[in-house]
Amino acid sequence: MIQITSYGPWAVITGASSGIGEAFANQLAASGLNLVLAARSADKLEALGAALSARHGISYRVVAVDLSLPDAAATLIEATEGLDVGLLVSNAGTGVPGRFLDQEIADLRRRMILNAGSHLELIHAFGRRFVARGRGGMVLVSALGAAHGIPNLAQDSSAKGYLLHLGEMLHHELARDGVAVLVVMPGNVDTPIIDTLGVARTDLPIRPQPVDKAVREMITAFLKGRPTLVPGRMMRVMVRLLPRSLAITTNGRMLGKAADNIAERARVRAQAG
């Protein structure tokens, strides 16, 4: 089987300061890859890079960018010039539960850039670089909800849907150029996003999958040349068994409750001071 190091000496990871991106950084560094670590939290990225460099002897570069801003992807691309990048893990993203019309258009636009537009810029720029060097790989982190959309997360699940479709098409289109593309559709991976989204763990139908295990599955699926992956065997079984209409309504109800939980948290914070 192809090794993860056979794509080139450097990998770019967005959203590397936490969760899935951080686990990718740990596992790719352990394989000996040098890393470009991108997210907003420069201090976390610097601490992670320094720790991985000390442990595995790799080189790293930190790029602090807010990928919800229109020029941020270009800044990241520019910061990698001169590095022989062979792997892109385009992973940064988020969601804000709540009714679509209750959200401000400026916020929806920013998350459209984060969850779709920045991926487009990175995929296009690195895609051209990979084709020119005759080899490359992309792991694109979408979401399980991208497959059907989720009420009360309508904008973010739709933007993730764009990434799912673009990535899956490019899996086929770029194969002949030596560029491998995997789209990951996490739905229940144990990262801080579960709490950020306001989802109560007791509302989850299945216990969340440990993030290191999920990322090991992602790397294996990528190396096997798969087009898409839903991490977690139980999640894959659930996806097969649950009719689309039921998936939409049950997830919509869960995200509706999550929006209420966030509103309640804000109310308690405001009361406290």
Ligand SMILES: NC(=O)c1ccc[n+]([C@@H]2O[C@H](COP(=O)([O-])OP(=O)(O)OC[C@H]3O[C@@H](n4cnc5c(N)ncnc54)[C@H](OP(=O)(O)O)[C@@H]3O)[C@@H](O)[C@H]2O)c1
């Ligand atoms: N865990 C799951 O089950 C699950 C389910 C569905 C989708 N996903 C997707 O998986 C990806 C990784 O999420 P995670 O689960 O690992 O959650 P996480 O622990 O919250 O990590 C999210 C990462 O994205 C970065 N990020 C967020 N907003 C950003 C911005 N404006 N600019 C640059 N970076 C930004 C964060 O870094 P900073 O805050 O430092 O910027 C962080 O490194 C996301 O795209 C998420 O939507 C995960």
